[in-house]
Amino acid sequence: MRDITEMAVFVTIVRHGSLSAAGRELGLATSVISDRLARLERRMGTRLLVRTTRRHALTAAGQLYYHEACAIVEATARMEARTRAMATTPAGELRVTAPIPFGRWWLTPFMTQFAHRHPDIRISLTLEDRVADIVGEGFDIAIRATPALDTMLTGRRIMETRRVIVGSPAYLARKGVPTHPSELENHDCLSHGPTPHLHTQWRLGRGAQVRTERVRARLASTDSEMPVHWALAGLGLVQKSLWEVEGYVAGGLLQPVMEEWEPEPISFFAIHPVSTAHSCKIALFIDELARHPAPTVAARVPHPA
Numbered sequence: 001m002r003d004i005t006e007m008a009v010f011v012t013i014v015r016h017g018s019l020s021a022a023g024r025e026l027g028l029a030t031s032v033i034s035d036r037l038a039r040l041e042r043r044m045g046t047r048l049l050v051r052t053t054r055r056h057a058l059t060a061a062g063q064l065y066y067h068e069a070c071a072i073v074e075a076t077a078r079m080e081a082r083t084r085a086m087a088t089t090p091a092g093e094l095r096v097t098a099p100i101p102f103g104r105w106w107l108t109p110f111m112t113q114f115a116h117r118h119p120d121i122r123i124s125l126t127l128e129d130r131v132a133d134i135v136g137e138g139f140d141i142a143i144r145a146t147p148a149l150d151t152m153l154t155g156r157r158i159m160e161t162r163r164v165i166v167g168s169p170a171y172l173a174r175k176g177v178p179t180h181p182s183e184l185e186n187h188d189c190l191s192h193g194p195t196p197h198l199h200t201q202w203r204l205g206r207g208a209q210v211r212t213e214r215v216r217a218r219l220a221s222t223d224s225e226m227p228v229h230w231a232l233a234g235l236g237l238v239q240k241s242l243w244e245v246e247g248y249v250a251g252g253l254l255q256p257v258m259e260e261w262e263p264e265p266i267s268f269f270a271i272h273p274v275s276t277a278h279s280c281k282i283a284l285f286i287d288e289l290a291r292h293p294a295p296t297v298a299a300r301v302p303h304p305a
Helices: 005-016 019-026 030-044 060-088 100-117 169-175 181-186 226-232 242-250 280-291
Strands: 049-051 056-058 092-098 121-127 141-147 156-161 163-167 189-192 199-204 211-221 237-241 255-257 266-271
Touching: 005 019, 005 030, 005 049, 005 056, 005 060, 019 030, 056 060, 092 100, 092 280, 100 121, 100 141, 100 242, 100 280, 121 280, 141 280, 156 280, 163 169, 163 242, 169 255, 181 199, 181 211, 189 199, 189 226, 211 226, 226 237, 226 242, 237 242, 266 280
Parallel strands: 092 121, 092 141, 189 211, 189 237
Antiparallel strands: 049 056, 141 266, 156 266, 163 237, 163 255, 199 211
16 A cells, blocks of 8 residues: 555645645645655656646646545544554453453452443453463453462463362361371362363472372362352362452351461463553553452352352
8 A cells, every 4th residue: 555645745735725835734845745746646647736826726637636635634644543542541442351250359349440430441351260362362451370489471460369278167077177288188179270180289388398289189170169169068178269268268168277288379460462551451451450459358249159
């Protein structure tokens, strides 16, 4: 496609009546204006303007070209103005994907407030526990959890959270309370992941006391909330972020175990394929989410088991 600079110069000449006036309007020397007009006419293969005693007049070809060129130049100006506004004004659609528990307990209260503060931003939220293809599926932001020591991810850390191992009082009364990772082989464990495996690994402890234990899962699911429901039903032990189960712990429905071997913390990151320097709506969303306080236990209404 041809550069529309010559077209824009031609429209300015016609609107201002002369090459010199067009030059003053565009901040260009008259010789530059004349050269661009000549290049345009050579490309068109015909004269577009004829000089009269006082001003330039349009030829028949020039009248046709001017009519069409005005629409193109004006449409281009509007497009560029909208594009510049997008880079500086938070507006438009924002597609976000996040794990189900994080979305329900963290994003839901945050997005309610965010939507009130920024009515020009439309948000499409996808909650699922699988790892989405951010670029391939067209997401602007993905919230992902990873162990705190993992340095392979890019993006901004939103928060770090403790993890605990919990079981119901009924289960612990029946199977006993484990105090060391080696005792997990005698327990039923509950797991989740993109692919549900009945054998999984739990990384337990901190610092020099870190130990990776292979555990046998009695039940496994792709839904990260299902193991909590199973734990409440007395079916085994589950390893979860504290904020996912602290309401049940506070109510006595679940009990932490092996607290001296507390699992490594989990960090949540906001991953985005576009530089936040080039998208103010992405930058705004992530900045405000990073500052948003965690919901209190009282603010959460656990789903019934």
